[in-house]
Amino acid sequence: xxxxxxxxxxxxxxxxxxxxxxxxxxxxxxxxxxxxxxxxxxxxxxxxxxxxxxxxxxxxxxxxxxxxxxxxxxxxxxxxxxxxxxxxxxxxxxxxxxxxxxxxxxxxxxxxxxxxxxxxxxxxxxxxxxxxxxxxxxxxxxxxxxxxxxxxxxxxxxxxxxxxxxxxxxxxxxxxxxxxxxxxxxxxxxxxxxxxxxxxxxxxxxxxxxxxxxxxxxxxxxxxxxxxxxxxxxxxxxxxxxxxxxxxxxxxxxxxxxxxxxxxxxxxxxxxxxxxxxxxxxxxxxxxxxxxxxxxxxxxxxxxxxxxxxxxxxxxxxxxxxxxxxxxxxxxxxxxxxxxxxxxxxxxxxxxxxxxxxxxxxxxxxxxxxxxxxxxxxxxxxxxxxxxxxxxxxx
Ligand SMILES: Cc1ncc(COP(=O)(O)O)c(C=O)c1O
Numbered sequence: 001x002x003x004x005x006x007x008x009x010x011x012x013x014x015x016x017x018x019x020x021x022x023x024x025x026x027x028x029x030x031x032x033x034x035x036x037x038x039x040x041x042x043x044x045x046x047x048x049x050x051x052x053x054x055x056x057x058x059x060x061x062x063x064x065x066x067x068x069x070x071x072x073x074x075x076x077x078x079x080x081x082x083x084x085x086x087x088x089x090x091x092x093x094x095x096x097x098x099x100x101x102x103x104x105x106x107x108x109x110x111x112x113x114x115x116x117x118x119x120x121x122x123x124x125x126x127x128x129x130x131x132x133x134x135x136x137x138x139x140x141x142x143x144x145x146x147x148x149x150x151x152x153x154x155x156x157x158x159x160x161x162x163x164x165x166x167x168x169x170x171x172x173x174x175x176x177x178x179x180x181x182x183x184x185x186x187x188x189x190x191x192x193x194x195x196x197x198x199x200x201x202x203x204x205x206x207x208x209x210x211x212x213x214x215x216x217x218x219x220x221x222x223x224x225x226x227x228x229x230x231x232x233x234x235x236x237x238x239x240x241x242x243x244x245x246x247x248x249x250x251x252x253x254x255x256x257x258x259x260x261x262x263x264x265x266x267x268x269x270x271x272x273x274x275x276x277x278x279x280x281x282x283x284x285x286x287x288x289x290x291x292x293x294x295x296x297x298x299x300x301x302x303x304x305x306x307x308x309x310x311x312x313x314x315x316x317x318x319x320x321x322x323x324x325x326x327x328x329x330x331x332x333x334x335x336x337x338x339x340x341x342x343x344x345x346x347x348x349x350x351x352x353x354x355x356x357x358x359x360x361x362x363x364x365x366x367x368x369x370x371x372x373x374x375x376x377x378x379x380x381x382x383x384x385x386x387x388x389x390x391x392x393x394x395x
Pocket of ligand 1 (some may be wrong): 038049095096098100123169173201203204233235242244245246
């Protein structure tokens, strides 16, 4: 029903993923394959394309009014897919999650305050904290049985009087760890004990593989609801990142009021109609597409993990319960990180995300986006096999 094998030419289409390769990676080969930024090479769900086409066909593109049906579509999606009851009145649309995080920082913290993150973690957390003159407080994750864990005792020892807020990534990017209800509850309780606001970025919540299940932080710790702000979006799930629409929601009326005041003060209380139409259509019509996508991604994940571990003896893939972003540790190959990077970028002409971008714990790793049609993935895996061939010659 959905042809995820279809290769769509994205070069020359203002695609950051494809058209920024040379600028960001230095790889100038015309056949370079991008496996970095988290967007997919698949066509959006047909219902999204139809909704956008209808808008284009009408030909009038004035200001967008009334976010009511959009917030209702979001609430219905969260109830259906995650069993979470979201009151549409809790929801503030933002031009994406990262901008939402910046607005939350501005609304609820002061310059110089500490923001807790759990590295290795999505690099834009660091960027938006620093850009807002707040300080990063790293609470390094530990690794056991192929998944990450939070060390709250170690974090407790690091807190300062200026620690105000925690940015959680759930499911976690990179590494694909799906946090258990007990882990989420422990974190929320910790936040209550230390009077911290908990921001739960759940943008990857729909991209969870069979065998794992996402628990919204609000569900795990309803007693802490008043200190939780949740961020979600249709853009990661349905490949609409360019639409730049996200949602922050909280049942804390004071937080919501302060966030909305920031949104008003920055002139962001008027919305991009194409983004709103696309994301509403995705939540309303995209379910069958997503249900078909997940097994396709799972197969890509399994292929990539097996082939990279075979290509570069000692390389190790983190067990990925969520996200389409494989997190590969090359420490066991005995190669220096610069040499691994040289082989992948210059040898294989593949641009993954460099591990150090994600902060402490990422130094020996690369993150590979495998949300691409299988013919492209196969080409990439063949090239990686070639790039590490000499490592296997003595076997
Ligand atoms: C954890 C996480 N949050 C946010 C984003 C980006 O959100 P947006 O494009 O809505 O700013 C990403 C993109 O990869 C992500 O991985």
